[in-house]
Amino acid sequence: MNKDIMKHQMDMLKITPKDISKHLDVGVSSVYRWLDGTTRNIPQEKQDRLAEILQLSSRALDDDAQNLLKPILGNVKAGYNLYANEDLLGYEEVTELEASKGDYYLKVQGDSMIGVGIFDGDLVYVKQCSEVENHKIAVVLVGEEVTIKKVIMKDDVLILEAANQTVSNRFFNKNEIEVLPVRIIGQVLHSKRDFS
Numbered sequence: 001m002n003k004d005i006m007k008h009q010m011d012m013l014k015i016t017p018k019d020i021s022k023h024l025d026v027g028v029s030s031v032y033r034w035l036d037g038t039t040r041n042i043p044q045e046k047q048d049r050l051a052e053i054l055q056l057s058s059r060a061l062d063d064d065a066q067n068l069l070k071p072i073l074g075n076v077k078a079g080y081n082l083y084a085n086e087d088l089l090g091y092e093e094v095t096e097l098e099a100s101k102g103d104y105y106l107k108v109q110g111d112s113m114i115g116v117g118i119f120d121g122d123l124v125y126v127k128q129c130s131e132v133e134n135h136k137i138a139v140v141l142v143g144e145e146v147t148i149k150k151v152i153m154k155d156d157v158l159i160l161e162a163a164n165q166t167v168s169n170r171f172f173n174k175n176e177i178e179v180l181p182v183r184i185i186g187q188v189l190h191s192k193r194d195f196s
Helices: 003-013 017-024 028-036 044-053 063-068 096-101 174-179
Strands: 069-077 090-093 104-109 123-128 136-142 145-154 157-161 170-173 182-192
Touching: 003 028, 003 090, 017 028, 017 044, 069 123, 069 145, 104 182, 145 182, 170 174
Parallel strands: 069 104
Antiparallel strands: 069 090, 104 123, 123 182, 136 145, 136 182, 145 157, 157 170
């Protein structure tokens, strides 16, 4: 039983140990033992019901599933003028293959990347890195601002290209890249949209 994931989901969803106790028909003291790690093995039927309350799959609560949950580390602007602020918004479950490829999710704000299917409210799955191939979509830190754009290097000029005609591209020369600084902090692997 992954107590850290359980605690986080309870905080995020504002669920109390008493709420869980009622829903699972167990004593409140049992829930506290799960939370402090004293009791690690929970009957599968109870774990399935607990996962449902916490809006997770039951495997997400397994101790060995830690690497199958990736954090949603905050927001990223599909546009400009959003300042970098790492703020854990939750966790997203991934497959074993996805877990081996990426590191974290960011929640998109804005519409500058709609031309490539990344919309406001989507989650983008990111592989942490400091370089990407030309024309790949990256998470880029410009000073204290964070954005996602297609990255193009051309003759010592870095171009951050939007995928929306109403949003201007941005151009940075070698000096601006160093002084601001402009840094690639990850490559976008894919995006997810919730239709609920």
